[in-house]
Amino acid sequence: MNKEVIYLDHAAATPVDRKVLAAMQPFLSDAFYNPSAPYAPAIEVRKAYERAKQTIASTFGASADDIVMTAGATESINLAFHSISGHVVVTSIEHHAVLEAAKRHEHTVVEVDGKGMVDPEVVRRAIRDDTELVSVALANNEIGTVQPLRAIAEVVKTEREKRLQQGSDVPIYLHTDASQGVGQLDVHVSRLGVDLMTLNAAKIYGPKQVGLLWAAHSVSLQPQINGGGQERGLRSGTENVAGVIGFAKAIELAAEHRVHEAERLRKLRDDMQVKLLEAFPEAVVSGHPKHRLASYLHISFPSVDAERVLFILESSGVLVATGSACAANKGTRSHVLEAIGLEPSVADGSLRITLGHLSDETTCRKAVELIIEAVRREYSRTGVL
Amino acid sequence: MNKEVIYLDHAAATPVDRKVLAAMQPFLSDAFYNPSAPYAPAIEVRKAYERAKQTIASTFGASADDIVMTAGATESINLAFHSISGHVVVTSIEHHAVLEAAKRHEHTVVEVDGKGMVDPEVVRRAIRDDTELVSVALANNEIGTVQPLRAIAEVVKTEREKRLQQGSDVPIYLHTDASQGVGQLDVHVSRLGVDLMTLNAAKIYGPKQVGLLWAAHSVSLQPQINGGGQERGLRSGTENVAGVIGFAKAIELAAEHRVHEAERLRKLRDDMQVKLLEAFPEAVVSGHPKHRLASYLHISFPSVDAERVLFILESSGVLVATGSACAANKGTRSHVLEAIGLEPSVADGSLRITLGHLSDETTCRKAVELIIEAVRREYSRTGVL
Numbered sequence: 001m002n003k004e005v006i007y008l009d010h011a012a013a014t015p016v017d018r019k020v021l022a023a024m025q026p027f028l029s030d031a032f033y034n035p036s037a038p039y040a041p042a043i044e045v046r047k048a049y050e051r052a053k054q055t056i057a058s059t060f061g062a063s064a065d066d067i068v069m070t071a072g073a074t075e076s077i078n079l080a081f082h083s084i085s086g087h088v089v090v091t092s093i094e095h096h097a098v099l100e101a102a103k104r105h106e107h108t109v110v111e112v113d114g115k116g117m118v119d120p121e122v123v124r125r126a127i128r129d130d131t132e133l134v135s136v137a138l139a140n141n142e143i144g145t146v147q148p149l150r151a152i153a154e155v156v157k158t159e160r161e162k163r164l165q166q167g168s169d170v171p172i173y174l175h176t177d178a179s180q181g182v183g184q185l186d187v188h189v190s191r192l193g194v195d196l197m198t199l200n201a202a203k204i205y206g207p208k209q210v211g212l213l214w215a216a217h218s219v220s221l222q223p224q225i226n227g228g229g230q231e232r233g234l235r236s237g238t239e240n241v242a243g244v245i246g247f248a249k250a251i252e253l254a255a256e257h258r259v260h261e262a263e264r265l266r267k268l269r270d271d272m273q274v275k276l277l278e279a280f281p282e283a284v285v286s287g288h289p290k291h292r293l294a295s296y297l298h299i300s301f302p303s304v305d306a307e308r309v310l311f312i313l314e315s316s317g318v319l320v321a322t323g324s325a326c327a328a329n330k331g332t333r334s335h336v337l338e339a340i341g342l343e344p345s346v347a348d349g350s351l352r353i354t355l356g357h358l359s360d361e362t363t364c365r366k367a368v369e370l371i372i373e374a375v376r377r378e379y380s381r382t383g384v385l
Numbered sequence: 386m387n388k389e390v391i392y393l394d395h396a397a398a399t400p401v402d403r404k405v406l407a408a409m410q411p412f413l414s415d416a417f418y419n420p421s422a423p424y425a426p427a428i429e430v431r432k433a434y435e436r437a438k439q440t441i442a443s444t445f446g447a448s449a450d451d452i453v454m455t456a457g458a459t460e461s462i463n464l465a466f467h468s469i470s471g472h473v474v475v476t477s478i479e480h481h482a483v484l485e486a487a488k489r490h491e492h493t494v495v496e497v498d499g500k501g502m503v504d505p506e507v508v509r510r511a512i513r514d515d516t517e518l519v520s521v522a523l524a525n526n527e528i529g530t531v532q533p534l535r536a537i538a539e540v541v542k543t544e545r546e547k548r549l550q551q552g553s554d555v556p557i558y559l560h561t562d563a564s565q566g567v568g569q570l571d572v573h574v575s576r577l578g579v580d581l582m583t584l585n586a587a588k589i590y591g592p593k594q595v596g597l598l599w600a601a602h603s604v605s606l607q608p609q610i611n612g613g614g615q616e617r618g619l620r621s622g623t624e625n626v627a628g629v630i631g632f633a634k635a636i637e638l639a640a641e642h643r644v645h646e647a648e649r650l651r652k653l654r655d656d657m658q659v660k661l662l663e664a665f666p667e668a669v670v671s672g673h674p675k676h677r678l679a680s681y682l683h684i685s686f687p688s689v690d691a692e693r694v695l696f697i698l699e700s701s702g703v704l705v706a707t708g709s710a711c712a713a714n715k716g717t718r719s720h721v722l723e724a725i726g727l728e729p730s731v732a733d734g735s736l737r738i739t740l741g742h743l744s745d746e747t748t749c750r751k752a753v754e755l756i757i758e759a760v761r762r763e764y765s766r767t768g769v770l
Binding site: 041 | 621
């Protein structure tokens, strides 16, 4: 990491942790064997791979046999949706991967409130007799709002029991993409009450293109990628040994430091939020004030062109996002900000600041100063304030 | 690599080349940015990623815009098959990924001759009016036979022209999985005459779970994994930047050293073959004597239990395969050896020896001695010879 750079876009990408890289390294060199090969050194690789899967699963109260390793969250989400055939319910602020996967099914998109919260009662009303999947991200990737998954799980459970009583054999599952939450929230699958969960190594200082789909025993996954029969036939292809071992180290570290790190980031974030709102009382902070990822500060400066602010900040070494990396570069307005009802003139002045390992008091203080300076410059240029 | 080990299973896995790892390293640490992020350091990552794709494509006469990066050959193959809806023609010795993908379509499996060669005329006869895809691996992954792809491409071209004349708008494409050939054969797409080609980094000293599907302009690929719209909407998910940059270095090195390396391996292989046949005149070498990968020596010792030989060899540090890594561990007889008509008692005595960077005269000479010793031991134990 360039020392002059202040990185405030941890939701888009995280650097691979040194410990993670160290764990991966042997499997990129000496222990390169194909884990399906029959000789002892390859069997050792197989064992290390299986141990890594067990480590990963243990961090969220699951078993290695119930996770399918994938090439990232997007593939995991696609696999979850591919496994069911009926109607699906998603929210209007889901990641594009969920929204696109939903389009291949009959689907209902439920709205969220102005804070980006999903009302379990609204989910309940959207469920039809043929609904097989409800998919709600644990934490939104643009504004950081954390959803009441436990309550949504209750809704799904009630529907399941109703169907059982009625003699219906249509299954219904709750899937969550917890990629953005795993380093800060409890993602224990029983406590969340979900049936399917997607995780991503790249958001927690692991390698890119390594993810997983966890599925409860009751779920019958249908492979999208067939071949040699790896991952219990659910996802073929020679295993990404180094990547999965890196994921294991990353999620182990995330679980170990989660509570402390969330607390640390919350203080840094709250401090930035207070100072920015002091400087710009008209600014709008999005996401739920309480149920929000500690690392997230989504703030909009009405009538400001966020892209211009972003470039001014970049020239001072501060890297922030205007939205999620996927949407930001396409010149389209964020569907999340539309869904929470942000006026276009407010939405267009939005910065997504996401903190993480590379954030500390010094860099955050410096960043606030530079953001205030940049926004003031834009306000004075446009003569709005 | 453990110095006492003699690795003769390069078809199953290859160690990541030091130069490849060096090329990847910056993108696992400092240059970790999401290539879709809007600030300059991320744009640099995007450029490096696109350059890597261009480097890769250039090695086989293609353009970066025509390749889709995937998580390996299996995914690429599945994407190719997912993109068409009609009847498909495959050969009986294709990789499981092709055979499994074919099962999702109406399909015809064409037989091969005793040397594992596909007869273009047989392919021609298998093509129906609704055939949309013919898929033939450039080189077989068990016995190394190299197919007459150019002639098969002519068959497909003739069929295409016939349809054009008849006013049919059913497309027909030729796909090849060239994963096992790319380090030793010319895989220039125009010279091969294919419309779709699958490649895999892990077979050429690149990282595991990095592959690509090349498609000619005429082919309309249909995404299997939807989401953020990466890879021109054909395969979503944050890009595997380090992996693809590693692939570029690996394929560049492979292309540079291909002719020389194939020559070097051919000499080593031929020498091993001569010596083993001298010691065991009843042994059967499979694959085409001439049209065969230089690195491959598939040899069967009738009435010997290859698994026992494998374990004896392993105890002396020699690592060979009994078949492809995917099939070998499942206790089923190889479908490739069945297809070429090898008697079960011969097939069960098969070793797949595949040479590569870790092979040299000293290790190959030593390996031959140890193989002769091991096979003799088995013969004397069973009293067959």
